[in-house]
Every structure is written in structure tokens, then in C-alpha cells.
Amino acid sequence: MKAVVYRGPRNMQVEEVPDPVIREPRDAIIKVTSAAICGSDLHMYEGRAEIEEGRIFGHEILGVVEEIGPGVQQLQVGDRVVLPFNIACGECFNCMRQFTNACLTVNPDFAGGAYGYSMMGPYQGGQAQYVLVPYADFNALKLPGAPDDEFEDDFVLLADVFPTAHHATKLAGVKPGHSVVIFGAGPVGLLSVMSAQIRGAYEIYIVDHYAFRLEKAREMGAIPIDMNDGDPVEQIKTLRKNNELLTAYARPGEEKIADGVLSGIDAVGYQAHDFEDMSREDHTQVLQHLTDIVLPTGCLGIIGVYLPNDPGEEGDAAQGIYPLPWGMMWSKGFTVGTGQAPVRQHDLYLRDVVIGGKAKPSVIVSHHEPLDKGPEMYERFDKREEGVTKVILKPWA
Numbered sequence: 001m002k003a004v005v006y007r008g009p010r011n012m013q014v015e016e017v018p019d020p021v022i023r024e025p026r027d028a029i030i031k032v033t034s035a036a037i038c039g040s041d042l043h044m045y046e047g048r049a050e051i052e053e054g055r056i057f058g059h060e061i062l063g064v065v066e067e068i069g070p071g072v073q074q075l076q077v078g079d080r081v082v083l084p085f086n087i088a089c090g091e092c093f094n095c096m097r098q099f100t101n102a103c104l105t106v107n108p109d110f111a112g113g114a115y116g117y118s119m120m121g122p123y124q125g126g127q128a129q130y131v132l133v134p135y136a137d138f139n140a141l142k143l144p145g146a147p148d149d150e151f152e153d154d155f156v157l158l159a160d161v162f163p164t165a166h167h168a169t170k171l172a173g174v175k176p177g178h179s180v181v182i183f184g185a186g187p188v189g190l191l192s193v194m195s196a197q198i199r200g201a202y203e204i205y206i207v208d209h210y211a212f213r214l215e216k217a218r219e220m221g222a223i224p225i226d227m228n229d230g231d232p233v234e235q236i237k238t239l240r241k242n243n244e245l246l247t248a249y250a251r252p253g254e255e256k257i258a259d260g261v262l263s264g265i266d267a268v269g270y271q272a273h274d275f276e277d278m279s280r281e282d283h284t285q286v287l288q289h290l291t292d293i294v295l296p297t298g299c300l301g302i303i304g305v306y307l308p309n310d311p312g313e314e315g316d317a318a319q320g321i322y323p324l325p326w327g328m329m330w331s332k333g334f335t336v337g338t339g340q341a342p343v344r345q346h347d348l349y350l351r352d353v354v355i356g357g358k359a360k361p362s363v364i365v366s367h368h369e370p371l372d373k374g375p376e377m378y379e380r381f382d383k384r385e386e387g388v389t390k391v392i393l394k395p396w397a
């Protein structure tokens with residue numbers, strides 16, 4: 001079969017590789033109809049997360065069951081399924097508690113597994129014509145319809161970015177009437193706007209430095225904050241202080257809530273750029289900004305990735321050790337949520353949100369390309385080229 005294979009930093013290749021074969025009774029093989037490129041793939045692509053050459057990437061996978069092992073009970077050949085990016089057994093202590101992001105049995109080196117990802121076990125990714133699914137009854141969500149119908153793009157986003165964004169809004173404690181700030185207007189940030197709306201947020205600010213991504217966020221109903229125009233925290237504070245609605249019926253002291261927002265989301269991660277010099281990285285810039293702009297008692301959803309090893313760095317940063325304004329974070333009484341999203345906590349509900357026509361996450365999709373264009377699309381998405389918001393690879397096109 002054909003697959004997109006990692007051959008070193010910034011070097012993806014489309015190669016002919018052996019088809020996957022069923023090894024365990026509960027394995028299944030999926031014929032992939034759509035596989036997206038995630039912002040998380042870019043950390044490995046750029047050589048900033050450890051992964052060996054030869055690995056197939058891709059953990060946002062939609063397709064049809066092609067073959068099942070003798071122990072698979074609930075899936076049948078021909079079923080349409082999306083695969084949560086977490087690979088999990090469904091039976092261990094953490095899976096039983098619904099923390100499928102930290103399954104204890106699928107990865108000998110760490111808690112939690114994923115397709116084609118650094119530190120997440122030996123699994124091949126799904127930017128390929130076929131992919132092997134372990135514990136298939138548990139790791140595949142059944143879907144209605146047929147390949148390439150009107151839900152194809154919405155459904156592939158159920159593998160990762162939509163539930164991840166939804167999880168971010170949960171960690172950030174978004175509730176009806178909340179004010180929210182989202183750093184990063186990539187796919188996760190944009191769908192965090194959608195999820196915050198689903199949860200009833202009142203005002204949603206979103207920060208980035210790419211005009212086309214901010215424009216998309218504006219179309220979706222958020223207030224765009226362009227880092228090119230200066231300190232994003234100051235920009236938000238100014239906007240809020242000038243919002244008469246916030247002060248018109250304020251009790252004494254309540255004007256202080258115009259100083260910030262209640263819920264903060266980091267949809268950027270450790271490769272954050274410095275707003276004062278966009279060519280530089282500043283690993284903690286978003287965490288610092290969140291500490292500034294989130295109000296006392298607020299919640300932070302740190303869904304952007306931070307890793308314990310960064311081959312592109314030296315010193316402490318090479319081990320993911322960063323200086324943080326911890327004293328202020330503590331003094332403000334923040335609740336801080338981090339980590340890989342446990343997709344299974346959200347995907348059933350979001351599937352029905354999509355089928356019921358209550359949300360259309362595919363509004364962020366900008367490109368559908370054949371697998372052969374995978375390497376080129378990695379390059380263009382990595383450059384955050386104008387118009388490239390979310391890329392879906394079509395393995396059979």
C-alpha cells in the first residue's frame with residue numbers, strides 16, 4: 001500500500017510499504033478514506049519530537065472496516081468508523097476511569113498510545129491506504145452514512161481536533177456566560193471557538209499572528225486579536241475596559257472583571273512564537289500571557305503540546321523544563337488542566353452534535369489532497385501558508 005513516511009526532519013516521503021496484517025484476535029484493519037495532518041505532526045516533522053525514520057504518520061483517521069480478527073465482536077466488515085487518536089485497551093485502571101489518553105497497557109514506555117506518534121507506542125499512522133487498529137471494538141466509533149458523503153470532513157475531525165478542542169474548553173471550565181481567551185487560531189484553537197460556543201460562552205477572544213486564521217475565527221464568531229498589533233494581553237484588557245456592557249450594571253469591585261477573562265486556552269504549545277519577534281520561539285509566552293489575562297479563580301486548559309524532550313533545544317528546555325510565573329498562578333487560584341485529550345470522553349456526543357446539524361467543524365477544512373501530495377502539504381501547513389488551515393489527505397484519490 002501507499003503511505004506517508006517520516007525520513008528525517010522536514011522530509012516526508014510517499015512510499016510503497018507492506019499492508020498491515022492482523023496479529024491479535026481483537027485487531028481490525030481499516031481502509032482509510034480520509035486522514036488529516038495535525039498540528040501535532042508538525043512537532044515531529046520539524047525534528048522537535050523524537051521519532052524514528054520509517055514511521056508512518058497520521059492519527060486523524062476515518063474509513064471503513066476492511067478485515068476483523070476473530071475476537072472482534074461489535075464491528076463488521078463494511079462499517080464506517082472514525083478512530084480516536086488515543087489507542088487504548090478499554091479495560092485497564094485508567095481506561096475504566098475514561099482516561100483513555102493514559103492507557104496502561106498499550107505502550108510499554110509510557111502511559112497512553114496513539115497512531116504514528118512520538119512516545120506513544122510502536123503503532124503505525126493512518127496517512128496510508130490501510131491502518132491496523134488494536135482493540136478495535138473499543139478504538140473505533142461507528143458512524144452512519146457512506147464515504148465522501150456530506151459528513152466526511154466533519155467525521156474525520158472527530159478523531160482529534162474537535163474532541164481535543166472540546167476537552168480544552170472543559171479544562172478551561174467554560175460555562176454559559178463565560179469570557180474566554182484562546183491562544184492559537186490553528187485547527188484546535190478554531191474548534192475551541194466552536195466548542196466554547198456550544199458550552200454557552202459569552203465572549204471569545206482568539207490570538208494569533210496569521211490574518212487568514214484570525215479572519216476564519218471572526219467568521220466563526222470570535223473576537224480576533226492580532227499579535228502583530230502589539231501585546232495581546234493589553235489589547236484584550238483595552239477592549240474589555242471599553243465594553244460598556246461589562247460595567248453598566250457592575251456591583252462595587254466588579255469593574256475588575258474587565259481586567260481579564262475567566263477561561264483561558266493554550267492551543268499553541270511549546271513552539272509558541274514571541275509576539276515581539278515573530279521569528280523567535282518563546283516556549284512559555286502563552287503560559288505567561290494566560291497568567292496575566294485570566295482572572296483570579298479562573299481555569300486554564302493547556303491543550304497545546306509540551307514534551308519532556310525537545311531535540312531542537314539545549315539545556316533545561318531540551319527536557320521540557322521551563323520557568324513559569326508559578327507564584328502568580330498559585331496566588332490567582334487557577335485550576336490548570338493539561339495533557340493529551342481523552343477523545344472517548346467526548347466523541348460519542350460530538351458525533352451526535354454533528355449528525356444533528358448543531359455544529360459543522362468542517363468549516364475549518366481548507367484542502368483535500370491525494371496521498372502523493374502529502375510531503376508538499378506537510379511543508380505548506382508547516383509554513384502556515386496563507387489559506388492552509390486544515391489538510392485532509394485522500395489515500396485513494
Ligand SMILES: NC(=O)c1ccc[n+]([C@@H]2O[C@H](COP(=O)([O-])OP(=O)(O)OC[C@H]3O[C@@H](n4cnc5c(N)ncnc54)[C@H](O)[C@@H]3O)[C@@H](O)[C@H]2O)c1
Pocket residue numbers: 038039040041042043160161164183184185186187188189207208209210213227267268269270271272273274275285286303304305339340341384
Ligand atoms: N493535547 C492534545 O490532545 C492535542 C491534540 C491535537 C493537537 N494538539 C496541539 O495543539 C497545538 C495546536 O495545533 P493545531 O493543530 O491547532 O495547529 P497549529 O500548530 O498550526 O496552531 C498553532 C497556532 O498558534 C499560533 N501561535 C504561535 N505562537 C503563538 C502565540 N505566542 N500566541 C498565540 N498564537 C500563537 C500559530 O501561528 C498557529 O496558527 C499543537 O501544539 C498541537 O500539538 C494537542
Ligand SMILES: [Zn+2]
Pocket residue numbers: 038039040041059085160161
Ligand atoms: Zn493531533
Ligand SMILES: [Zn+2]
Pocket residue numbers: 088089090091092093094095096102103104105106
Ligand atoms: Zn487501558
